[in-house]
Amino acid sequence: MGFEKELATALEAVREASEICRKVQKEIAGSSLEKDDRSPVTIADFASQAVVCRILTDAFPNDPIIGEETAADLLSDERRPFLDRVVGLLTPANPGVHAETVCGWIDAGRGDGGDRFWTLDPIDGTKGFLRGEQYAVSLALIVDGQIVVSLLGCPNLSAEDGWDRDTGCLFSAVRGKGATLRRLDGSNETKPVRVSGTGKASAARFCESVESGHSAHGRSSQIAALLGIESTPVRLDSQAKYGVVARGEADAYLRLPTKAGYREKIWDHAGGVLVVEEAGGKVSDVDGKPLEFTHGRELSANRGVIVSNGLIHDALLEAVARTA
Numbered sequence: 079m080g081f082e083k084e085l086a087t088a089l090e091a092v093r094e095a096s097e098i099c100r101k102v103q104k105e106i107a108g109s110s111l112e113k114d115d116r117s118p119v120t121i122a123d124f125a126s127q128a129v130v131c132r133i134l135t136d137a138f139p140n141d142p143i144i145g146e147e148t149a150a151d152l153l154s155d156e157r158r159p160f161l162d163r164v165v166g167l168l169t170p171a172n173p174g175v176h177a178e179t180v181c182g183w184i185d186a187g188r189g190d191g192g193d194r195f196w197t198l199d200p201i202d203g204t205k206g207f208l209r210g211e212q213y214a215v216s217l218a219l220i221v222d223g224q225i226v227v228s229l230l231g232c233p234n235l236s237a238e239d240g241w242d243r244d245t246g247c248l249f250s251a252v253r254g255k256g257a258t259l260r261r262l263d264g265s266n267e268t269k270p271v272r273v274s275g276t277g278k279a280s281a282a283r284f285c286e287s288v289e290s291g292h293s294a295h296g297r298s299s300q301i302a303a304l305l306g307i308e309s310t311p312v313r314l315d316s317q318a319k320y321g322v323v324a325r326g327e328a329d330a331y332l333r334l335p336t337k338a339g340y341r342e343k344i345w346d347h348a349g350g351v352l353v354v355e356e357a358g359g360k361v362s363d364v365d366g367k368p369l370e371f372t373h374g375r376e377l378s379a380n381r382g383v384i385v386s387n388g389l390i391h392d393a394l395l396e397a398v399a400r401t402a
């Protein structure tokens with residue numbers, strides 16, 4: 079199957095959601111609150127999830143969506159003004175829309191898995207978004223446990239030479255058809271995406287999370303030392319890291335387990351994984367196992383994530399094992 083309609087619909091959804099995020103990031107003050115797990119969320123996270131779920135549900139009414147956010151976080155009386163601001167973001171494209179409708183769109187993202195489902199991170203890297211730095215809108219379609227379509231909208235990641243750098247970029251991949259880069263604006267000009275050709279592990283350029291609570295930075299410097307790497311890792315938020323490896327600006331992204339028991343969420347990876355694989359790279363957990371998107375909301379069968387250009391993957395896994 080070509081998944082043409084799925085890709086076209088997902089491109090429209092990620093572009094519309096990214097546009098809202100860009101608008102909010104320009105006037106960010108007072109736009110965030112804290113969820114029960116103490117992580118931040120903004121009006122743009124909710125609006126982005128609402129937009130993507132609305133577009134996907136219109137086109138594919140039978141497809142479940144597993145999204146990060148829930149409207150339950152908006153329903154108290156004290157959060158009503160915050161909900162009204164989310165509704166305000168959606169009103170230009172949906173004149174007269176009511177709060178109940180918007181909450182229904184957000185909660186269309188409360189679906190379960192199954193043979194065919196989408197997973198959505200409406201803003202990945204919310205902390206980066208709040209700092210004015212990198213974030214991504216991440217969306218993927220999973221069929222029979224395999225990612226078949228994936229998209230990463232990166233509004234603050236410059237498009238490459240010759241393109242207007244300010245528009246941000248949009249990566250997409252369809253299984254077996256390669257990975258593609260577009261500008262995030264409406265233009266449909268595309269470029270193929272390829273990983274780097276760095277074959278010597280000692281020459282590898284790493285990227286990793288900004289937040290040391292999300293990936294063990296100390297262990298990644300030990301790994302770099304073992305491999306004879308002298309360059310310092312580039313730290314950037316969100317699945318933009320997958321995009322950067324996919325287009326060869328970095329050779330690897332290490333996400334090393336921190337506190338025992340944290341399980342990675344599927345929406346934090348699905349949009350990036352297929353983009354890197356279709357660009358010629360490789361993704362596994364720290365034990366070298368493929369990521370399993372068949373256990374609901376979490377990658378419960380995996381620990382950590384190692385992303386590379388493929389050529390240096392075995393050397394990375396060996397160094398990871400030696401620092402265990």
Ligand SMILES: Nc1ncnc2c1ncn2[C@@H]1O[C@H](COP(=O)(O)OS(=O)(=O)O)[C@@H](OP(=O)(O)O)[C@H]1O
Pocket residue numbers: 117146199201202203204205206286287288289290291292293314315316317336340343346
């Ligand atoms: N303890 C812990 N360990 C691993 N991962 C965690 C942890 N806590 C949160 N998260 C998830 O990290 C997502 C942000 O991705 P990054 O780590 O790439 O961003 S950052 O550079 O650290 O800001 C972030 O995604 P968003 O909530 O969508 O921003 C979280 O789902």
Ligand SMILES: [Mg+2]
Pocket residue numbers: 199201202203345346
């Ligand atoms: Mg995330």
Ligand SMILES: [Mg+2]
Pocket residue numbers: 123146199200201202203204
């Ligand atoms: Mg998120």
Ligand SMILES: [Mg+2]
Pocket residue numbers: 117118119146204
């Ligand atoms: Mg979050």
